[in-house]
Amino acid sequence: MLYRAHLLSPLDPGLLDLEDGGLAVDGSGRITAAGPFAELRAARAGEEVLDLRPFWILPGLVDLHSHLPQYGAVAQDGLPLLPWLETHIFPAELAFGDPDLAAAAARVYFRDQLALGTTTSAVYGSPHPEATHRAFQEAEAAGIRAIIGKVMMDRHAPGGLLETAEASVAASLELCAHWHGRDGGRLQYAFTPRFAPTCTRELLAGVGRAARATGAYIQTHLSENLEELAWVRELFPECATYTEVYDRAGLLGPRTLLGHGIHLEPGERALLRAAGAGIVHCPRSNAFLQSGIMPLRRWLEEGLSVGLGTDVGAGPSLDLWAEMAMACTASKLHAAGQRNLAARLARMEGGTERERTRIAGALHLDPEPPIDPLRALRLATLDGARALGLGAVTGSLEAGKDADFLVIAPERVDPAPARGPEPAARVLSRLIYRADPAMVRATYVRGRLCHSLTT
Numbered sequence: 244m245l246y247r248a249h250l251l252s253p254l255d256p257g258l259l260d261l262e263d264g265g266l267a268v269d270g271s272g273r274i275t276a277a278g279p280f281a282e283l284r285a286a287r288a289g290e291e292v293l294d295l296r297p298f299w300i301l302p303g304l305v306d307l308h309s310h311l312p313q314y315g316a317v318a319q320d321g322l323p324l325l326p327w328l329e330t331h332i333f334p335a336e337l338a339f340g341d342p343d344l345a346a347a348a349a350r351v352y353f354r355d356q357l358a359l360g361t362t363t364s365a366v367y368g369s370p371h372p373e374a375t376h377r378a379f380q381e382a383e384a385a386g387i388r389a390i391i392g393k394v395m396m397d398r399h400a401p402g403g404l405l406e407t408a409e410a411s412v413a414a415s416l417e418l419c420a421h422w423h424g425r426d427g428g429r430l431q432y433a434f435t436p437r438f439a440p441t442c443t444r445e446l447l448a449g450v451g452r453a454a455r456a457t458g459a460y461i462q463t464h465l466s467e468n469l470e471e472l473a474w475v476r477e478l479f480p481e482c483a484t485y486t487e488v489y490d491r492a493g494l495l496g497p498r499t500l501l502g503h504g505i506h507l508e509p510g511e512r513a514l515l516r517a518a519g520a521g522i523v524h525c526p527r528s529n530a531f532l533q534s535g536i537m538p539l540r541r542w543l544e545e546g547l548s549v550g551l552g553t554d555v556g557a558g559p560s561l562d563l564w565a566e567m568a569m570a571c572t573a574s575k576l577h578a579a580g581q582r583n584l585a586a587r588l589a590r591m592e593g594g595t596e597r598e599r600t601r602i603a604g605a606l607h608l609d610p611e612p613p614i615d616p617l618r619a620l621r622l623a624t625l626d627g628a629r630a631l632g633l634g635a636v637t638g639s640l641e642a643g644k645d646a647d648f649l650v651i652a653p654e655r656v657d658p659a660p661a662r663g664p665e666p667a668a669r670v671l672s673r674l675i676y677r678a679d680p681a682m683v684r685a686t687y688v689r690g691r692l693c694h695s696l697t698t
């Protein structure tokens with residue numbers, strides 16, 4: 244099949260931006276070519292053409308961090324991380340003790356992700372093995388590419404959500420054996436210790452061993468909120484930093500996803516870089532729970548692997564377009580905050596140059612320009628795929644990759660009637676800042692139509 248549309252995709256390096264583009268997809272759901280339509284057509288006489296103009300084709304989006312059982316508890320404002328977990332989240336996760344309820348919730352979850360253009364999703368389940376099994380079944384049926392794991396906790400949570408370390412690892416291994424690598428790798432397992440405060444050293448070490456033995460992913464949270472950091476220091480006094488807790492347990496590697504990573508010290512960043520672990524930026528969640536603003540530009544320039552996550556239920560929806568907009572906004576707020584502080588410091592009365600430099604260092608003052616929508620799109624596609632080690636499989640419109648792509652109707656979010664051609668960056672900026680589910684006309688995973696507004 245040859246799809247004809249405006250193609251827009253990050254490449255490595257650069258950008259694919261073709262007004263009259265063609266995307267050739269073979270019967271196994273793989274992209275065989277992406278280029279000018281006329282060229283592809285000439286080389287493929289007789290191949291069926293689906294003319295999608297004036298729509299655009301973009302790569303499918305990659306959501307690296309969200310919590311399936313929290314979907315029903317989204318948008319409950321007013322609390323920072325730790326009391327929010329107690330008040331809103333643990334009760335929602337307890338409800339997943341009912342596998343039928345969990346299956347129904349998973350069906351809605353993956354349907355909504357596909358409808359918003361998410362084709363790859365890393366998901367936390369509840370601690371219940373049966374609920375997680377049912378989530379995998381729903382992901383298998385929906386057609387989404389999914390990395391799922393049951394949450395693991397052996398302390399500091401309600402009794403109904405706790406297990407022993409041994410039982411938690413055993414149940415996770417059983418799920419992993421059943422699901423990891425299923426359907427040619429479309430479904431994969433992630434060992435999912437919630438975060439250091441709810442896991443003993445024994446459980447964390449067990450996760451490290453299990454992940455090494457199976458080659459599955461690890462997903463957990465890191466350095467989200469200052470109260471959390473203080474708690475981790477109290478619980479793990481032998482570790483100089485939060486990242487070291489995970490490093491000592493053998494959890495850091497190229498198949499590790501760490502949600503948030505806002506308050507990281509230079510030594511922690513060095514550990515993460517060396518391990519090739521991925522950091523998941525969840526800016527809507529970070530604002531919602533008053534956690535902070537990640538210095539995204541600095542993390543990127545230091546060479547950390549960063550992708551985007553909606554972090555439902557602290558993020559209000561599964562909408563990665565809104566997450567891209569917030570990533571740009573948070574980056575601008577961070578840059579403005581840094582500039583304003585630097586200006587105030589420069590005007591500080593009575594201080595010496597040396598004192599000013601010392602204060603700027605203590606505040607980590609380092610004004611950087613904010614990211615733009617094209618950079619945000621890269622984070623939500625190719626960078627996310629790379630953080631999963633799937634950079635050769637998905638994340639861009641390139642020959643050899645699976646055909647994970649979206650058909651987008653830019654005019655649905657454009658208030659100006661009959662606009663003429665304009666640069667892709669302008670169109671993308673509207674798609675991100677004015678996103679509407681009606682603009683996602685169709686979502687394909689491996690060439691399979693998984694969502695369509697017209698059928």
Ligand SMILES: [Zn+2]
Nearest residue numbers: 310464502554
């Ligand atoms: Zn989370």
